[in-house]
Amino acid sequence: MSCGYLSLTDADREEMLAAIGVSSVDELFEQVPPGVRLDRALDLPPALGEADLVRHVEELASRNVHTGAELSFLGAGIYDHYVPSVADVVLSRGEFLTAYTPYQPEMSQGVLQAIFEYQTVICELTGMDVANASGYDGCTVAADACFVVKHAVPGRSKIVLAETLSPQVRQVVKTYAPGFGLEVVEVPHDGGTTDPERIAEAAADAAAVLFQQPNFLGCLEPAPELAHAAADAGALAIAHVDPMTLGVLEAPGEYGCSIALGEGQAAGNWPSYGGPHYGFLAAKSDFVRRMPGRIVGETVDLDGRRAFVLTLQTREQHIRREKATSNITTNQTLLALAGLATLSWLGPDGLREVGEACLALTHYAREQVALEPAFEALSFKEVAFRTPIPAREVVRRARERGVHPGYALGRDYEGMDDVLLVALTEKRTVEDVDRLAEVLAEVCS
Amino acid sequence: MSCGYLSLTDADREEMLAAIGVSSVDELFEQVPPGVRLDRALDLPPALGEADLVRHVEELASRNVHTGAELSFLGAGIYDHYVPSVADVVLSRGEFLTAYTPYQPEMSQGVLQAIFEYQTVICELTGMDVANASGYDGCTVAADACFVVKHAVPGRSKIVLAETLSPQVRQVVKTYAPGFGLEVVEVPHDGGTTDPERIAEAAADAAAVLFQQPNFLGCLEPAPELAHAAADAGALAIAHVDPMTLGVLEAPGEYGCSIALGEGQAAGNWPSYGGPHYGFLAAKSDFVRRMPGRIVGETVDLDGRRAFVLTLQTREQHIRREKATSNITTNQTLLALAGLATLSWLGPDGLREVGEACLALTHYAREQVALEPAFEALSFKEVAFRTPIPAREVVRRARERGVHPGYALGRDYEGMDDVLLVALTEKRTVEDVDRLAEVLAEVCS
Amino acid sequence: MTAPGSAWPDAPLLFERSRPGRRAGRPPRPDLPLPDLPDGLRRARPPRLPELSEPELVRHFTTLADRTFGVDTGFYPLGSCTMKHNPRVHERLAGLPGFRDLHPHQEDEAAQGALELMFRLQEMLAEVAGLPAVTLQPAAGSQGELTGLMLMRAYFADRGEERDTIITPDTAHGTNPASVTMAGYKLEKVATDARGNLDLDDLRGKVNERTAGLMLTNPSTLGLFDEGIEEVARIFHEAGALLYYDGANLNAVVGISRPGDMGFDIVHYNLHKTFSQPHGGGGPGGGPVAVRETIEPFLPSPTVVREGVAYRLDHDRPKSIGRVRGFAGPFGVFVRSYAFMRAYGPELKEMSEVAVLNANYLLARLKDVYDLPYDRLCTHEFVLSARNLKRGHGVTALDVAKRLMDYGIHPPTIYFPLVVPEALMIEPTETEPKERLDDFVDAMRAIAEEAATSPELLLEAPHGRPVRRLDEVRAAKQAVVRYLFEEHPALVGAD
Amino acid sequence: MTAPGSAWPDAPLLFERSRPGRRAGRPPRPDLPLPDLPDGLRRARPPRLPELSEPELVRHFTTLADRTFGVDTGFYPLGSCTMKHNPRVHERLAGLPGFRDLHPHQEDEAAQGALELMFRLQEMLAEVAGLPAVTLQPAAGSQGELTGLMLMRAYFADRGEERDTIITPDTAHGTNPASVTMAGYKLEKVATDARGNLDLDDLRGKVNERTAGLMLTNPSTLGLFDEGIEEVARIFHEAGALLYYDGANLNAVVGISRPGDMGFDIVHYNLHKTFSQPHGGGGPGGGPVAVRETIEPFLPSPTVVREGVAYRLDHDRPKSIGRVRGFAGPFGVFVRSYAFMRAYGPELKEMSEVAVLNANYLLARLKDVYDLPYDRLCTHEFVLSARNLKRGHGVTALDVAKRLMDYGIHPPTIYFPLVVPEALMIEPTETEPKERLDDFVDAMRAIAEEAATSPELLLEAPHGRPVRRLDEVRAAKQAVVRYLFEEHPALVGAD
Numbered sequence A, B: 001m002s003c004g005y006l007s008l009t010d011a012d013r014e015e016m017l018a019a020i021g022v023s024s025v026d027e028l029f030e031q032v033p034p035g036v037r038l039d040r041a042l043d044l045p046p047a048l049g050e051a052d053l054v055r056h057v058e059e060l061a062s063r064n065v066h067t068g069a070e071l072s073f074l075g076a077g078i079y080d081h082y083v084p085s086v087a088d089v090v091l092s093r094g095e096f097l098t099a100y101t102p103y104q105p106e107m108s109q110g111v112l113q114a115i116f117e118y119q120t121v122i123c124e125l126t127g128m129d130v131a132n133a134s135g136y137d138g139c140t141v142a143a144d145a146c147f148v149v150k151h152a153v154p155g156r157s158k159i160v161l162a163e164t165l166s167p168q169v170r171q172v173v174k175t176y177a178p179g180f181g182l183e184v185v186e187v188p189h190d191g192g193t194t195d196p197e198r199i200a201e202a203a204a205d206a207a208a209v210l211f212q213q214p215n216f217l218g219c220l221e222p223a224p225e226l227a228h229a230a231a232d233a234g235a236l237a238i239a240h241v242d243p244m245t246l247g248v249l250e251a252p253g254e255y256g257c258s259i260a261l262g263e264g265q266a267a268g269n270w271p272s273y274g275g276p277h278y279g280f281l282a283a284k285s286d287f288v289r290r291m292p293g294r295i296v297g298e299t300v301d302l303d304g305r306r307a308f309v310l311t312l313q314t315r316e317q318h319i320r321r322e323k324a325t326s327n328i329t330t331n332q333t334l335l336a337l338a339g340l341a342t343l344s345w346l347g348p349d350g351l352r353e354v355g356e357a358c359l360a361l362t363h364y365a366r367e368q369v370a371l372e373p374a375f376e377a378l379s380f381k382e383v384a385f386r387t388p389i390p391a392r393e394v395v396r397r398a399r400e401r402g403v404h405p406g407y408a409l410g411r412d413y414e415g416m417d418d419v420l421l422v423a424l425t426e427k428r429t430v431e432d433v434d435r436l437a438e439v440l441a442e443v444c445s
Numbered sequence C, D: 001m002t003a004p005g006s007a008w009p010d011a012p013l014l015f016e017r018s019r020p021g022r023r024a025g026r027p028p029r030p031d032l033p034l035p036d037l038p039d040g041l042r043r044a045r046p047p048r049l050p051e052l053s054e055p056e057l058v059r060h061f062t063t064l065a066d067r068t069f070g071v072d073t074g075f076y077p078l079g080s081c082t083m084k085h086n087p088r089v090h091e092r093l094a095g096l097p098g099f100r101d102l103h104p105h106q107e108d109e110a111a112q113g114a115l116e117l118m119f120r121l122q123e124m125l126a127e128v129a130g131l132p133a134v135t136l137q138p139a140a141g142s143q144g145e146l147t148g149l150m151l152m153r154a155y156f157a158d159r160g161e162e163r164d165t166i167i168t169p170d171t172a173h174g175t176n177p178a179s180v181t182m183a184g185y186k187l188e189k190v191a192t193d194a195r196g197n198l199d200l201d202d203l204r205g206k207v208n209e210r211t212a213g214l215m216l217t218n219p220s221t222l223g224l225f226d227e228g229i230e231e232v233a234r235i236f237h238e239a240g241a242l243l244y245y246d247g248a249n250l251n252a253v254v255g256i257s258r259p260g261d262m263g264f265d266i267v268h269y270n271l272h273k274t275f276s277q278p279h280g281g282g283g284p285g286g287g288p289v290a291v292r293e294t295i296e297p298f299l300p301s302p303t304v305v306r307e308g309v310a311y312r313l314d315h316d317r318p319k320s321i322g323r324v325r326g327f328a329g330p331f332g333v334f335v336r337s338y339a340f341m342r343a344y345g346p347e348l349k350e351m352s353e354v355a356v357l358n359a360n361y362l363l364a365r366l367k368d369v370y371d372l373p374y375d376r377l378c379t380h381e382f383v384l385s386a387r388n389l390k391r392g393h394g395v396t397a398l399d400v401a402k403r404l405m406d407y408g409i410h411p412p413t414i415y416f417p418l419v420v421p422e423a424l425m426i427e428p429t430e431t432e433p434k435e436r437l438d439d440f441v442d443a444m445r446a447i448a449e450e451a452a453t454s455p456e457l458l459l460e461a462p463h464g465r466p467v468r469r470l471d472e473v474r475a476a477k478q479a480v481v482r483y484l485f486e487e488h489p490a491l492v493g494a495d
């Protein structure tokens, strides 16, 4: 064997071939027609033993500037919150790592129970009745929700997206929508937030309205008004929310939303250049049998002992096939469980404190930075500033000074080339903000 | 509770005080005479939450230049061998981490079996019959061995140390010896190795002779001759060996040593600024009942099932008290088990290959570096060069170029201010050695 | 409380372990004034998150881990899922700060190592598939499928062709038809012939100018390589349709036969199967997609491109179907798969050879006691049927599965593929040593024996797990899918 | 093989899992010629290390971990060992490359972070002990003791005094007398009075000009604070002797009472007990020693000193007793203990308060069913006696211990201290929540009940572990202390 991940000795191999009744491994592949066999070795770079592999990959990693290597205010969907060490317990345990979807509940009570707990935590945060075991990320769960909506609101085939909803989320919804037979319209913002009246108009013949709270521009939307505007027009209100703000901000389930969803990364996952993370999706009980993905339910065993099991499986592809509520199989359980560990570590008080820290720092930054805020609305966790030179240039210059000042909104929004979005998590300090203000003053003058 | 490691709520506290029948925690401390109570808060730096703590400690860590941050040829007792990821399985499993000495074997069959396996691996490497579950490090096991010798060789109270034995090992033996009633003499080297004749002389009235193979100067000793010189003079031969060389070098048990011991760090532990690591100690069967420390033995349970248990406990302090073979209680089990995982990952072929890589690289360095080798003897894993300027100055200048060229032997040996000891593990490459040669050429000219 | 002497300690829910006022984490609290939030926006009632100290949190997750069986625990021959050993070094590598803490919006010039890794992974995957262009974006196999179907749509739209049907075999995994629907296509099924290949006659009658393409797993979910694959490809290509390769079974043929060479135009990989991302109790995964040149323009945006010695994310893809996921894909998964492929190098073929050898060994040693619906050599997995045990002794595939648990083995996939009654779909993977295979053979043979002599051992299995068999009907009927605190229904003993 | 349905899978030895030619690791192999080694030096027969693939290695250690009970698994009230929760963040911190990969011979200027951490830890430890000078070098408590005794010897030698005797109480831990012997001192024992304090009359008769000092644990191994400690200190100091504090029980008094203020001259800490280094199945530990100014010159070399804003290792200590261990001590342990103390800050006292509260709560709830030899409030631990059960029902402390296992609880320390027959030495630590304490109370009370009604439940316990009680006599008699391959004796069933 050339690789230590393989386990057969030459003796094993001989015995096994004899048991099969063939004389070589090649014989096993005679079912592959000669015309489609590869008659050469794969053209791949040379094999590396573990020490050499580590050396090589460490070298690659060293060529990235990570959030610990500069003072970073990058957010825009992925946030540098603290990931507590209890998450390591989940992430490093071989049993959690190397198990798969708990199809056989007696073998997997642990992971089933953890998912049930995760579902409960997501429902508590969002004010909903049911949550699935995770979707791929905060973008795809929005597409999943559209598929729910398509069946839940018959006769309507329009989806309204607030323009202040994350650009990537909107892009993914637009990629999926044609397959669902849905049309997508976007409602522009007014001064950084969405006008409930414009939502009311757009929602008139729509199946659903999706908005984000706090929105992508860092502003607090008039979320209850948006939800009610949608609902009053007969459309479902769907909120895209940030779990780390929900110790401070109202739960979407409390202000008229039917579905709440979002990107879970902020709660318990490292930035990891974009993944893997988890998307969460929760809904009111009306939608429980239309939910996509795995759902764990409680039941009892033969002896009446409480136990957990994958349930409502008639929604799923392996049972319902072309009639399923989604095609999802592999999801993001491990990351969701890191989220569970993180949110349990924080508890209700800790989560509120994180939210308060973000809020306070955002406002401190708004005051300290000698740039004009781009929007008047209240900012939360992120604040957009207008820059005298292009924001991308500000980023470039500030990074030379060891500070990544944030996200240049011109990447996504026309007319915002001079807007810089600065993210503030609880990991940033007052001194960090002072340093940001100083550097921005330098590079903008 | 001010700290998340504590678990009582205020309500718990009240209930518990009531159950005890006191009205405050202070009452519990009335047994402490007022004269010795501390009447102020401890003067300690402020408490840090986990995120702040990590930030602070990361800052401290960032002010160290570790072996990944420069090209390092430092050795001299601690070596930068590759620690395989299977060691993480041992080191990160909560059960191994948070268990203690397996006093209750039914609760601890796992760690007992692992220690039994570790003992076997150490015996195999050294050619011995018994090994203990670990000593503190490669220095203290040498002192432990002297305590064995004191009882095993009645009537002799002298210990002979080869000067080529690690200076720290010699220092620790000298610190302990007076308490044991032992006198220590040292035998100087001749051109980097020890002369068997001088050992024969010194051993005449000695209880034991300790030497190191490969020795501290990187040279291969005529180990069999040294052992026989000792034994012929009625002294026990004790070899201090490096586990990572024992795939290539003969086992001390095969050439007349009664005891073999050493520092285990090279096999499976990170350098970690000097610890924690493990010392191993193995002996021929004659000494089994004089061994210090924990020893695990095989037995059966009531049903005849194989099981493992701490054994020969009548040697130990908790039974024998002032007559014990040692005072050791807490040892280095976790680190020893990381060693077990590492040596098992290597297997006999891998261990030989590591040894061969070190040997080949050492000789390549000896050829490539344009400095005169300090000693003629064959070098293994380390090679000493004579430098035209003080070796410490060579180190200083080379480090400015991103290369740590090795250990300045003048730190320990008189007359060796111009000798530089360069260590070569399998993690160094041919290109690394070329770079070293280049830098040494630059800084020495 | 569990009875004294049980090997399974109690596992209360986090919410049951919770006590008001207890807490583990203390986030930083900047000494700053807190601005007021408008009333409707401020949270009225705090979420009932669990309140535990750190010691109890760690114990909780340790207890749950102990109730979870993984590949690290033992043999896990779950067919179609490729439960191979996950090298531990991958966790170290994915956890390097330069990867773990890298923000996905970081400027390209400050993420060159990550981009290079992704670019190299694309190239290696392309070589394995025999197709030139790769997107890493899809999050799992299922999303790869959907992406592939969207690519078909974009491709035909660009050519002005209207095609609305996708053909899948009756052995197809459930995700295939589900993806077809989500992509807005109609589904047409094709039969399997007596050797387990696609029924070519059936197929010829179904492929026409409305056919967008085929979705096929090859080797099939029966673990059999389609011996007529060249003819299948010809049929579709002659009709102007495309072939999609469901890469779930790629583990059988890496370095042996490449989907591109078989005639497939679009391929997904399951990085968590073939290239060893740990399955994590359900995920994460990675589902990159490779395509022919003609389809490349439609790939999701962004892709990773090289320019001279530098790498960058290319967002300027006017014909792209758009984005299917956030950012450029699940990067942490890429680190692991890249490391995995680098550990094998050009000898990666050995992985598939051993996977196929292991499966055939099991097949050879079991086919006299379980029914074998298609009597051929298999590839990396095979499907047995327990219908002989059902007929003879009234025990089902489910009972065999439950009894395997008592032997310390995770059951295989059961009741799939649908074309085999009482199916046991067995995939040992290449990382298992012969002893584990022999243990499995011994257990399976002992169980067949028990089925005859003491069927109650199977019917009442498992006996050694923390719970016995569950009331799944009740779970679905009452749908208690979250903890409800004071209102939580008392399940135990009730009904 | 274990019987089907057992919750404990087989655990063959690594050597039994080994197969010739199998291997996991592939070290780098430089393309260089290999010099010849002289014959006698070259290894003749390779060591019989196990030969396993990585998948099987990982499973092996996973299986062994599952057969090991730790604090993470459950309640572990092992008296005198302070089995508290080990914060997980410590593993992250000790694993930072700047610490983990730092070579101990690195130049001081390139190790400033490590040196600063050690210096700060010295200062914090000094504050806790109330003594000014600290060495971090000793590897564990026992080595701290020996170091302390060597310091006494050096101190008296420096003063030209000849003193050869050390006094310890009859309750002393075994390491105390063992250390006395290893340090070359004679041992004299002093009795314990009816309240569990040192018997002052006995003491006065034994302290004289040959007395070098006292070794005392305070609170004692009975878990009782010595109420006469001031007088004890006076007696020794008046005789010109020194007092050594065995810090194993420091967890009871941090921030409450400082050994230096009690009159001790030399103190060791057990970092793995009080300051939370995980016990690792037996170790590692850390045993720093603090001393008065007068003893400072004799501390082991090197120490960590500050000069302006820089830190360095000071090797120039002419009066030092020398080195007791390699380098400057077990640095990884220091990282953890430093982090632990920083997590509490000045409120560290709360740790001891809760430890003492938890112990007294258990004591209050158990003293009516087990004998309490010293009826006082306890500190962080207490000693019960099962002699009532022995007298009444023929069951011993050992039987109680084994039966606790069936309740999922690790037994307390038993048969120590020696002055209490059938001793059960119980230390809950501060990290346990009330529910775990109540579980323990319930179990201990149930066991006392069982002792009366069904003593065989105790006598045959444990019932739920992978093995039943062991034949320890046989283990010692035949002393099979390593695997012997072909010659390995067949133990099972034999004798």
Ligand SMILES: Cc1ncc(COP(=O)(O)O)c(C=O)c1O
Binding pocket: A328, A329, A330, C080, C081, C140, C141, C142, C143, C173, C175, C176, C217, C221, C246, C248, C249, C270, C285, C286, C287
């Ligand atoms: C044959 C087949 N196709 C597709 C899938 C879906 O892949 P994924 O789980 O990665 O979404 C699976 C596995 O679940 C499968 O086995």
Ligand SMILES: Cc1ncc(COP(=O)(O)O)c(C=O)c1O
Binding pocket: B328, B329, B330, D080, D081, D140, D141, D142, D143, D173, D175, D176, D217, D221, D246, D248, D249, D270, D285, D286, D287
């Ligand atoms: C009272 C007492 N003294 C000394 C020791 C020895 O400490 P260590 O195990 O750290 O060597 C212990 C613990 O084992 C102890 O409990």
